[in-house]
Amino acid sequence: MSGSAPRDNPYLAHLPASQRGAGPSTLNGANREPLYGFLPRKVKGEQVRTAMEQDINPFTKQPLSAQYKRILEVRKKLPVYAKMDEFFQMFSENQIIVMVGETGSGKTTQIPQFVAYSDLPHTKGKLVACTQPRRVAAMSVAKRVADEMDVQLGRHVGYSIRFEDMTEPGTTFLKYMTDGMLLREAMNDPDLQRYSTIILDEAHERTLATDILMGLLKTLAKRRKDLKIIVMSATLDALKFQKYFGLTSDAAAPLFKVPGRTHPVEVFYTQEPEPDYVEAAIRTVLMIHRAEEQGDILLFLTGEEEIEDACRKIKLEADDLVNQDPDAVGPLVCVPLYSSLPPQQQQRIFDPAPSARTPEGAPGRKVIVSTNIAETSLTIDGIVYVVDPGFSKQKVYNPRIRVESLLVSPISKASAQQRAGRAGRTRPGKCFRLYTEKDFMSELEEQTHPEILRSNLSNTVLELVKLGIKDLVRFDYVDAPAPETLMRALELLNYLAALDDDGNLTALGGIMAEFPLDPQLAKMLIVSPEFKCSNEMLTITAMMSVPNVWIRPNNQRREADAAKALLTVPDGDHLTLLNVYNQYVQNRHDKNWTWQHYLSQRALMQADNVRAQLQRTMEKFDVDLVSLSDERKLYVNIRQALVCGFFMQVAHKEGEKGNYLTVKDNQVVALHPSCGLDNQPEWVIFNEFVLTTRPYIRTVSDVKAEWLIEYAGNYFDLSTFPDGETKRALQRVINKKAGKRLDAGNGDTREAKKRKKDRK
DNA sequence: GAGCACTGC
Numbered sequence: 001m002s003g004s005a006p007r008d009n010p011y012l013a014h015l016p017a018s019q020r021g022a023g024p025s026t027l028n029g030a031n032r033e034p035l036y037g038f039l040p041r042k043v044k045g046e047q048v049r050t051a052m053e054q055d056i057n058p059f060t061k062q063p064l065s066a067q068y069k070r071i072l073e074v075r076k077k078l079p080v081y082a083k084m085d086e087f088f089q090m091f092s093e094n095q096i097i098v099m100v101g102e103t104g105s106g107k108t109t110q111i112p113q114f115v116a117y118s119d120l121p122h123t124k125g126k127l128v129a130c131t132q133p134r135r136v137a138a139m140s141v142a143k144r145v146a147d148e149m150d151v152q153l154g155r156h157v158g159y160s161i162r163f164e165d166m167t168e169p170g171t172t173f174l175k176y177m178t179d180g181m182l183l184r185e186a187m188n189d190p191d192l193q194r195y196s197t198i199i200l201d202e203a204h205e206r207t208l209a210t211d212i213l214m215g216l217l218k219t220l221a222k223r224r225k226d227l228k229i230i231v232m233s234a235t236l237d238a239l240k241f242q243k244y245f246g247l248t249s250d251a252a253a254p255l256f257k258v259p260g261r262t263h264p265v266e267v268f269y270t271q272e273p274e275p276d277y278v279e280a281a282i283r284t285v286l287m288i289h290r291a292e293e294q295g296d297i298l299l300f301l302t303g304e305e306e307i308e309d310a311c312r313k314i315k316l317e318a319d320d321l322v323n324q325d326p327d328a329v330g331p332l333v334c335v336p337l338y339s340s341l342p343p344q345q346q347q348r349i350f351d352p353a354p355s356a357r358t359p360e361g362a363p364g365r366k367v368i369v370s371t372n373i374a375e376t377s378l379t380i381d382g383i384v385y386v387v388d389p390g391f392s393k394q395k396v397y398n399p400r401i402r403v404e405s406l407l408v409s410p411i412s413k414a415s416a417q418q419r420a421g422r423a424g425r426t427r428p429g430k431c432f433r434l435y436t437e438k439d440f441m442s443e444l445e446e447q448t449h450p451e452i453l454r455s456n457l458s459n460t461v462l463e464l465v466k467l468g469i470k471d472l473v474r475f476d477y478v479d480a481p482a483p484e485t486l487m488r489a490l491e492l493l494n495y496l497a498a499l500d501d502d503g504n505l506t507a508l509g510g511i512m513a514e515f516p517l518d519p520q521l522a523k524m525l526i527v528s529p530e531f532k533c534s535n536e537m538l539t540i541t542a543m544m545s546v547p548n549v550w551i552r553p554n555n556q557r558r559e560a561d562a563a564k565a566l567l568t569v570p571d572g573d574h575l576t577l578l579n580v581y582n583q584y585v586q587n588r589h590d591k592n593w594t595w596q597h598y599l600s601q602r603a604l605m606q607a608d609n610v611r612a613q614l615q616r617t618m619e620k621f622d623v624d625l626v627s628l629s630d631e632r633k634l635y636v637n638i639r640q641a642l643v644c645g646f647f648m649q650v651a652h653k654e655g656e657k658g659n660y661l662t663v664k665d666n667q668v669v670a671l672h673p674s675c676g677l678d679n680q681p682e683w684v685i686f687n688e689f690v691l692t693t694r695p696y697i698r699t700v701s702d703v704k705a706e707w708l709i710e711y712a713g714n715y716f717d718l719s720t721f722p723d724g725e726t727k728r729a730l731q732r733v734i735n736k737k738a739g740k741r742l743d744a745g746n747g748d749t750r751e752a753k754k755r756k757k758d759r760k
Numbered sequence: 761g762a763g764c765a766c767t768g769c
Contacts, residue, residue, distance in 0.1 A: 134767065162769055180768040209768065304764060340764055371765055393765035406765060451767085459769090516769035548764070613769090673761040692763070 034058035035120065041228075042092055043118040045085035051117070057150050059122060059173070068150040075148060078106030080258045084114065087256060091118055091228070095221055096245045096253045099232045102260025103421060107232055108132075108201055109145050112174055115230070119196045122156070122173040126196035131179040133207045134377060135161040142166070142176040149174075162516070163609055179209035186216055187466050187513060197228040203241060204233040204414070205376065206450035206478075208460060215476050216467065218245060236414050236446065244478050263424040265386075269437040277389035278306060280434045282313050284387050285367055288432070289318065289332055294363040295384025295429070296353055298374060298422055302393045302408050307336045307369045308554075314367060330354075330362035337370035337378070340547065342602065349380055375418050379425065386423040386431040388416060390444070395454050399484040401665050402492075402648075404456050405691040412448040416440065452481050458519050461489035462498055465505045466513035472503075495648060495715050496523045511621050515614065517545060524645030525614065529624040531637040536578055536627065538618065540638070542611035543577040544687060544699070549603040550674070560598040567597065568676035572701025574642060574687075575635055576676050581607060639685075640707050646685050647712030651697060652726045653682050660684065660697065663726055672696040682729070683708065705733040 034051045035058045051058045052072060075081055080101060090097055091114070101107030112130045121128050132138040142159035151157050158167035160177040167175055179200070186192055198217060203210055217229050231241050231253075238255055245253035274280035281299055288297055301307050311334045318332040331354040337346060354364030368380060372392045392415070393406045411419075416433065423429025433440065452460070461472060469475050472486050493499040496519055498509030505513075512522040521541045528537035543549065552560040567583060569575035584604050587593040594601040618625065628634040651660035651669055658680055660669050669689065671677065677684075677700060687699035708716050709730070718734070721727040 178768060184769060205767090207767065302765070338764080339766065373766065375766090377766070395765075408765090463769095545769095552763085672763095674763085690763085693761095696762080698762095 034061075035117075038117070038120060040120045040123070041118050043088055045088050048084065048088070048114070048117045059116070059149065059156055060151060062150075064150050067147065071148050075106070075110065078110060079104070079261055080106040080110045083256075083258055087111070087114055088118060090254055090256050091115065091230075094254050095225065095227070096229045096247075097231070097256055098238055098241045098245060098253050099230055099256040099258070100235050100238045101232060101258040102235065102262065103425075104261035105258040107258060108137075108141055109148065111230065111232065112176075112199055113145060113149065115197045115199065115228075116174050119228070121196045124196065125170070127172060127194050128174050128197045128199070129182060129195050130174075130176050130199040130201055131182050131210065131213065132176060133179055133202050133205050133210065135178055136377075137202075138176040138178050139164075139166075145174065145176070163613065179207055179213060183209045183213055183216075183463065184516075186213070187463060190216075190468055191220065191224060192227070195227065197230065199230040199232060201232045203231045204237040206448075206452070208451045208455060211450055211452045211478055212460060212464065214241075214244070214478050218476055234414070234418075236417075240478070262421060263426070263428045265420050265424040265429045265431050267420055267431045267433060269433050269440065270435060273436060273439065274389070274434045277391060277434055278310055281387055281389050282310055282317065284432050284434065285314055286317055286321065288385050288387070289365055289367075290321065290329060292385060292430070294365070295427075296366040296368065296380075296382050297385040297387060298380065298383045299367060299369045299387040300374070300389065300392070300419055301369055301371065302391050303371060304336075304338050304340065307338055307371065310369050311336050314369070326357070326361075328362060330356055331364040332367060333364070334367045334369060337368055337374060339371070339373050346378075349378070353382075372415075374422065375415065379422070381426050383422050383425065384427065384429045386419055386429065387434070388419045388431060389434040390416065390439075394448070395451075397455050397485065399456075399482060399488045401667060401689075402456065402488055403689050403691065410444060412445045413440065414447050416444065450479050452477065453479055455485075456489070457481060457485050458489040458492045461486060462493055462509065462513050462519055465493075465499060465503070466510065470503075492648060493519060495712075496520065496645070498523070511623075514621065515617055517541065517614070520645040520649075521545065522645075524641050525618070526621075526623055527644045528641045529626055531641040532626050532628045533634055533637045533641055534618070534623065534627075535625050536634065536638050537641055538611060538614055538625070539581045539607075540574050540578050540642075542607045542614060543581055544574075545610050546603045546606040547600070549577075549580060549600050549607070551598045551600050553598075556598075563596070563598045564676075569635075570676065570678035571635055572639060573676050573699045574701045575638065577699075578638070580604075581611075639701050639703055640711060642685055642701060643703055643707045643711045646687065647708060647715050649686050649689075649697075650703070650708060651684050651686060652729060653680055653684075654725060661724070661726055662689070662697075664721065666722065666724065666726075667695060669695045669697045671700055672698040674698065675700050677702060705730060706737065709734060709737070 034054050034056050038047060055064055057064050099107060099111065112128055115128050119128055138159045138161050142157060143153050146153040146157040149157055154166040155168050155171050157174045158172040160167055160175055160181050162181065192198065200210055200213060221227060221229055231245065233241055242252035242255055285297055285299055301310055314334045321329045333354050335348045337349050349368050353366035356363050374380065390411055391408050392411050394409045395404055396407050397404045420431035423431050464472055464475065473483060490499065490503060493509065494501065497506055498512050498519055500506055508526065511526055512519055515522040515525065521544060525537050525541045528534040550564060567576060567580050569579050580599065584594065591601055594604060628637060650663045652663060654661050658670055662669060681702035683703050683705050684700045685703045686697035690696050690698055716730060718727060718730060
């Protein structure tokens with residue numbers, strides 16, 4: 001046995017001679033070669049456990065460190081480690097596996113390593129990929145696994161996220177990545193040939209990218225019999241995925257199940273429904289503070305305003321309690337948590353709870369009041385009590401009026417369960433649900449609707465077409481979106497000339513899909529060289545792709561507004577964005593400058609990053625970077641280029657009360673108060689329709705009706721317009737133009753018009 | 761005269 005020559009070893013046969021170690025005469029295979037006897041995808045748990053215990057790293061052939069051995073002892077205690085044999089057997093026998101691993105099972109770190117031991121991707125020049133819905137998760141898990149495998153992060157184990165590719169081609173064989181990143185890769189390599197196994201982690205979160213990947217991989221598995229797929233999810237969704245990935249309609253994909261390792265959480269319900277959930281939540285937090293033993297509280301609310309408000313009230317009431325009875329009640333700190341908080345303030349959630357005022361006094365307590373960010377993205381240790389009013393803000397899409405909006409809605413059972421689980425991470429906990437058990441059982445949906453059912457899909461549809469999906473309606477979705485949503489997306493893409501009338505991708509559409517942007521933005525950016533303003537459109541596009549750059553603290557609104565006024569360009573908010581970015585660069589990205597002007601340094605840095613990435617894409621596809629030196633003309637051209645992308649988001653002024661009607665849909669809207677226009681132009685183009693206290697349009701610029709007709713003639717074909725003032729206004733412009741053309745007796749090409757204008 | 765649930769490319 002020990003005398004087998006390496007050439008007989010199917011594992012070593014893949015390797016060039018230089019990597020096979022010493023020649024046949026001296027090699028004692030079993031000792032020198034840690035993966036000796038490993039048959040790809042026929043590997044057994046026993047073999048892997050032995051290999052893990054040796055002194056040589058089986059993948060790098062380097063000696064293993066003391067740290068490796070220490071971590072290995074910890075890994076052995078993970079629930080998933082105990083099920084290694086079962087895993088390898090199932091992996092050997094199946095192309096697709098659904099896996100359920102509760103919190104603390106170790107699935108995210110261990111399963112990809114197990115797969116690497118079985119697939120031996122490094123011997124075939126392949127990779128094992130594991131997708132994550134979030135960038136931080138991809139980064140931090142990759143780091144952990146690199147440590148566990150005793151390799152340098154970015155070499156054998158790496159990660160790939162937007163703006164950061166921490167992999168080494170030819171060396172990396174285990175890669176964590178965001179789901180969106182893998183989807184991007186699929187656009188240029190629909191067979192995903194680089195991968196031997198793809199693991200979709202956190203599939204129950206049902207992000208748009210994961211949903212599309214599931215559809216693609218199901219189809220791809222039929223073409224590529226050598227590709228293995230593992231879908232990892234929470235319990236409740238497993239059966240759905242098993243059925244979906246079953247090879248035939250009655251054969252479900254096998255389930256690999258691993259228990260978690262969390263502490264029990266006792267759940268309490270209210271006897272009666274609570275009419276005011278914020279008030280009830282505050283009351284419950286204070287009740288816990290008075291009556292329950294030491295341990296921090298996590299309260300879920302829906303948004304920034306609600307959270308800041310609740311924090312203030314909890315603080316006031318807690319101070320009252322302390323004043324009434326200083327011996328019985330400990331000090332309390334209340335920490336808000338939501339994504340738009342600066343990172344420094346987000347860090348406060350990890351501060352320890354305040355200590356008791358006296359050695360014998362009641363212990364202090366920390367209350368974190370958070371949005372859903374604490375449900376999935378951030379985990380906080382030390383939480384023992386969860387207060388769950390049962391609501392969150394959720395995105396909803398109305399395809400009829402093409403509007404996405406945020407609505408406070410009841411959460412799902414799955415979400416409630418996830419929230420409760422946050423109380424049991426360090427020790428047994430309690431969860432107080434501010435609704436009745438009856439409502440939980442009968443009113444809450446099992447699952448939150450997946451994103452694909454709640455979103456505008458124009459981006460996704462362009463990606464799918466680019467991926468070669470011909471029939472979007474019959475694509476095998478886990479949950480199919482409403483046909484009307486798909487129709488709306490196809491319609492938009494057709495108007496943008498990304499798709500022809502038969503739904504085929506145009507050359508323009510192919511380039512548009514390469515930009516990590518909404519189709520409207522991609523379109524205006526790609527056509528902008530024709531308007532000699534592509535440098536500027538690049539900036540505007542980047543600024544429109546990052547969160548709001550304006551900061552407006554409650555107690556400094558006037559100062560913030562004044563600072564904003566200094567940067568405002570009256571012709572339109574898009575030009576203001578350009579101006580802000582240019583000033584930011586002129587002031588050398590100075591932090592003090594941004595602070596003095598009430599601008600978010602974080603958002604501006606992001607814009608810088610996005611701009612650089614978009615610029616690389618432009619260069620790759622020969623989209624020229626040009627500018628006009630005449631600023632007045634430049635500003636006109638910029639607004640004309642805007643029309644080429646956003647002609648479907650135009651509104652026409654109605655009357656003198658500041659009301660606008662959106663074109664074709666005839667929605668009554670108003671300019672958002674943040675809008676910087678100094679008058680009310682007859683025609684405006686807008687980036688966003690927001691439904692808050694009333695319907696508003698946000699990020700708005702002044703445009704001319706002539707431009708709409710000239711650059712978006714297809715859409716502004718009057719025969720497709722409902723009767724009304726908008727149509728009549730357009731008709732007047734057309735009539736006037738026709739009259740002029742008769743006078744001038746020449747065509748209306750852009751160049752001709754410009755020459756004419758220049759002569760004036 | 762107002763907001764920004766959360767991600768991702």
